[in-house]
Amino acid sequence: MAEHRPCTARGETPLQRADRNFVELLQELRVTQTGVQILFAFLLSLAFTSRFTSLDTVQRVTYVITLLLAVLAAALFTAPAALHRSLFQQGAKPRIVQVSSRLATTGLVVLVFAFSGSVLLVVDVTTGRAGGIAASAATFLVCVGLWGLLPRLVRRAGLRDETQGGPGRPEAAAEEPAVRSAVRIPTPLHGTIRQPSGVREGAAHREASARRR
Numbered sequence: 001m002a003e004h005r006p007c008t009a010r011g012e013t014p015l016q017r018a019d020r021n022f023v024e025l026l027q028e029l030r031v032t033q034t035g036v037q038i039l040f041a042f043l044l045s046l047a048f049t050s051r052f053t054s055l056d057t058v059q060r061v062t063y064v065i066t067l068l069l070a071v072l073a074a075a076l077f078t079a080p081a082a083l084h085r086s087l088f089q090q091g092a093k094p095r096i097v098q099v100s101s102r103l104a105t106t107g108l109v110v111l112v113f114a115f116s117g118s119v120l121l122v123v124d125v126t127t128g129r130a131g132g133i134a135a136s137a138a139t140f141l142v143c144v145g146l147w148g149l150l151p152r153l154v155r156r157a158g159l160r161d162e163t164q165g166g167p168g169r170p171e172a173a174a175e176e177p178a179v180r181s182a183v184r185i186p187t188p189l190h191g192t193i194r195q196p197s198g199v200r201e202g203a204a205h206r207e208a209s210a211r212r213r
Contacts, residue, residue, distance in 0.1 A: 043067045
């Protein structure tokens, strides 16, 4: 029964946390699957257009590779649903979440190359080889920056905020002198217990002020 005790700040058990993580993962996959479906439909229809016969060898190779990458990305993004269906009600939800997360991450990596290849193909056909390569490289850098670099920067910023001092420390530091000044030693123990230097200096200062008054 120990595995059903709350284990997170939300008071969730391991199974509840796995259920929540899997639902969040499915929400993310819905967003990415939409982009993959649009890209895949575009690539499939492109082969049946009249302009496709005028493509050169490089453009045809780019088309085939991009199409296969789109298929692979779609397979990776739908694999978590198939994995969950195959292991349904077998007590493997935490493991399903771990494997599904890795599949989704791999799918994003493949999708970056699929996007870059599709941009290379379209711009190459419309403007030329140099423009296609430049547009493809720009697409690759944008995807890597937004999907890979930005999360790491956000994570580092969060860790830096935590290490610089969490909430409550300034208040605790401000309360400490007040607590020390509020310490009073009974009269019979004055000769046996020494007050801290800060307390002694504060008491002497107050006595001198009282005498001046």
